[in-house]
Amino acid sequence: MSRLTSGGQIDRTQPLRFSFDGKSLAGFKGDTLASALLANDIRLVGRSFKYHRPRGILSAGSEEPNALMQLGLGDQTTPNVRATTQELYEGLIAASQNRFPSLAFDLLSVNDLMAPFFGAGFYYKTFMWPKSFWEKVYEPFIRRAAGLGRLSGKADRALYDKAFAHCDLLVIGGGPAGLMAALTGARGGLDVILADEDFAFGGRLNSETVEIAGQPGAGWAAQVAAELAGMANVRLMPRTTVTGAYDGGTYAALQRVSHHLADPADHLPLETFWRIAARRTILAGGAIERPIAFANNDRPGVMMASAVRSYANRFAVLPGQRISLFTNNDDGHRTALDLLRLGADIATVVDTRSDVVAMGDYPLITGGQVTGTSGRLGLKSITVSRASGTLKVATDCLAVSGGWNPSVHLTCHMNGRPVWREDIAAFVPADNAIPGMRVAGAANGDFSTHAALSAGAEAAAEVLGDLGKTAPATVIPAAEDAPIRLEPFWHVTGSKGRAWLDLQNDVTTKDVALAHRENFRSVEHMKRYTTLGMATDQGKTSNVGGLAVMADLTQRSIPETGTTTFRPPYSPVALGALGAHGAGKDFAPSRYLPSDALARELGAHFIEMGVWYRPSLFPQPGETHWRQTCDREMRMVRSTVGITDITPFGKIDVQGADAAVLLDLVYANTMSSLKQGRVRYGVMLREDGMALDDGTCARLGEDHFVLTTTAGAASDVFAHLEFCTQVLRPELDVQFFSVTDQWAQFSIAGPRSRELVSGLCDEDISNERIPYMACAEVTIGGIGCRLFRISFSGERSYEIAIPARYGEALARELGQRAAALGGGWYGLEALNALRIEKGYLTHAEMTGQYTADALGIGGMVSAKKDCIGKVLSQRSALVGPGKMELIGLKPVSPLKQFSGGAFLFSQGARQVLGNEEGHVTSHCHSPSLDHVIAMAFLRDGRSRLGEHIIMKDNARGIEAVCEVCAMVHVDPDGERLHG
């Protein structure tokens, strides 16, 4: 065991069991999976992406490239979980990834021997021919050989959540700068959100031995966090990564809600995806330590120096028995001092600088470089070169520090480019890269604890000033203020073996050199050619190193070489979190009919039309095929009476002295001439001349109309009316309001419909009083209703609109009365087929791509007045020869079914694209005719009645000869509608 007997911020009273690759292990509450693995002396934790190289834990944070785990079992397993951020819980099950059959013996590590062939861009060059092999052979093989974790292939049953939050000040990062900023802002009266990706606030304070105001940094952090937690104007968000910066002060954040729980309660989401709108933001995201590239620097046991301090100080784990250090700055020495204090054995400290002295009692090699390592599954020794020669040092852990890179990522999300600071040899955020955002602390290159504390307080004071508040008097607590002492050193050159830059994507300095040799020298090209920085860690530990190598090769400076673009998200976000609230049926809202409960009682089948759930069929016992039900329902309507719920049709109440003027403008036909108590069918055009929607317009009073629209176009028509009245004719005295949901509406159609309706209404509804296309106010059971005598089935038909609260009761009443007359309910299938029999348009024709003329209702476009769309509907291509015209089709010889979308070809024409002359839109079986019929668009169709034409559907393999015919198949003279 590498666990120290005391110290750290783990809770030794809460021991936890967990398993890794089937082995049962012990840890404590407060451990991460990574610290617990190290405490159990497990150093080999994974295999690399391409070469299957043995890999160990590199870091102690979200930047981790190596220690990715498959968590959990079965169909709810989660791949690519970073062991360094995953909190340990009782019963956690982790497995290593990308190895077969086992982590220590991995067959595909043969890839590593083939490395000379697998360099950057190898597959672009290698797998070129034969062409079909890419999809069939190469890609599946590469996908199998390379990779990280695996998905189960089953639906994710976990709950995810999404939420909005608003604040005056969002503080990103809860280290010394962030805590000080949040405290200052909150004490100044701002609504503050403090988000940190860790489960404990404090940032590096939890991992270092620095003191603040005379107490340990971690203790100070806990104290400040507790004060903040007690303030009503502060929302603390631990386990929350701010993943993106967007316009208008909006930030995306991912909160891990229950990843750390052994037995999450019901209804608890796994993660919540936040959209946070902040008036001001302070980025205090800290910095990420960068490695130095040297030969075979990827062995398990080679770690970041900051990570070694984290494991030792925070988790009380020594990651090695005999630890060595490789550094170009003072941090390496701090690591040695911390380790000495904990009683660790220090093999050596190698410093690339010549002018340094040891800060304590440890062996120091100045002006040295680590040029190689040994140990296949774990570090055994390092080779050190210095002026006096080469030295081999036995060690099982090498802590590396190449300096620190401020976490500039979020400042680049709106195209900001970071700025190079020579004194710290690092990129820092550009000023005002994100409107409303200030950067404080290590994220801005202020690396000392004192500098971070002051910068945090100062940034918050500025925000308070911006927002018109007074900054409270703030005392910056005393803390170390060590200067940065660093000599830039990026990679060891001239030694044998591969020096790794991007550990997750297996990119070495040689790959960068290859990119350079092949002229992929722009960093953006180099990135894509080598895949450096393109893995799930987005190159947090490798980007700057990679471009330093490229800078060397091109003999340019690092700032001249430039950086690649950081994009959201900062760290991976599960698609489940982005899609929260949208799984399954929650994808879209559902609208239900007033008669929904009744239809379900009757065993109706439902269909989604837009977001409405409408019955498609009301099957009766013994009916085994939908066509039996549909045909019966159609015959019922044509012979007795059928009822259907048409509430989804849009209903718009239009009033005002100029209501008729507006309607004459928006309808192609004239509505101002409509008499009170009458209804007219109407069609609206878009400005471009295409039909927008059809429906009815009823005149209830001199200045009062009710329009109906098709269900799908209700909101389009409403928006169109708003545009017309707000933009085109704002002077009109017109008011309109949607009453779609106010009224439940039912259609009662069939020869016996009047019998049914007259029994219900308290008024006389005789043909004399309510003739075809009349409307009237009636009462049913004392309830004020509207009665419309309109039809879309070709039968005598009424529509009753009743206040929605009575919809279900009326539906039940209608159903009983219809049954008594030998009728009943019919669904959408029958409704559409009844329309097609009559040649009435359906949504399949009214697609927004055809003019009124093409739809066969060109005569409705009034010659006597202007209307929206009239001019453009008369463009030459829309009126000349060869224009599309809607016609009917019937089979010449027995045909099972027409095919929606099938092309029409002239007989004898080659059946190739370009020769088609139209296509089938709607089709159905007509029980009245006992054969199938269809509607179709056909060039010059109306002058081709009687012509035989080929219907061809290549997708379904249907071909048939049909006859072009009139669209109206039933009651062509409309006698049934009247009387």
Place this chain on the structure above:
Amino acid sequence: MVDLVAKSPLSGLLPRSAGQVTLTEAAPAFISSIQARQGKSSALAKALQASHGLTLPEVGKVTAAADHRLLWFGTDQYLLIGATPAAPSLPEFAALTDQGDAWAVMHLVGAGAAEVLARYCPLDLRTERFGIGQTARAPLADMPAIITPIAQGFEIMVLQSLSRTAVHHLHQAMLSLAAQASLI
């Protein structure tokens, strides 16, 4: 004569509660839309003042009398809630429609009500930003809604046909937040 029984769109769906939050039906007796006729805004204001003791609310505001309220709904558009538009002269100045059956009206109340609503609604729900006397038309999980702060919570109005979806989403969030409240 047939006897038709009224049924609320929320019938059988409410009340629900989880944690400290409850969702109840709060159907008012009447809802009407009132739209000022062209150039008649001030005449409408006078008429409403005289008949209902209500001033026309500004954008995003509510004016209230003892048992009825006027919600701003859009430019020159209002919802009168709790009373029928009484004055006979009103139609001279405004177009009226009955909206009493169009909306499902719910009260989401209790500590954490704002957190529940924030799951689906992008409004800034902090009391000092959105308090009593204000109202907003805002999306609620892809549904058009009217959100109005009330004591300890919010009145939520959605189109009656969407009531099932609205209750489903709000209840899921109530359960989720009740579960999250027990986390440390």
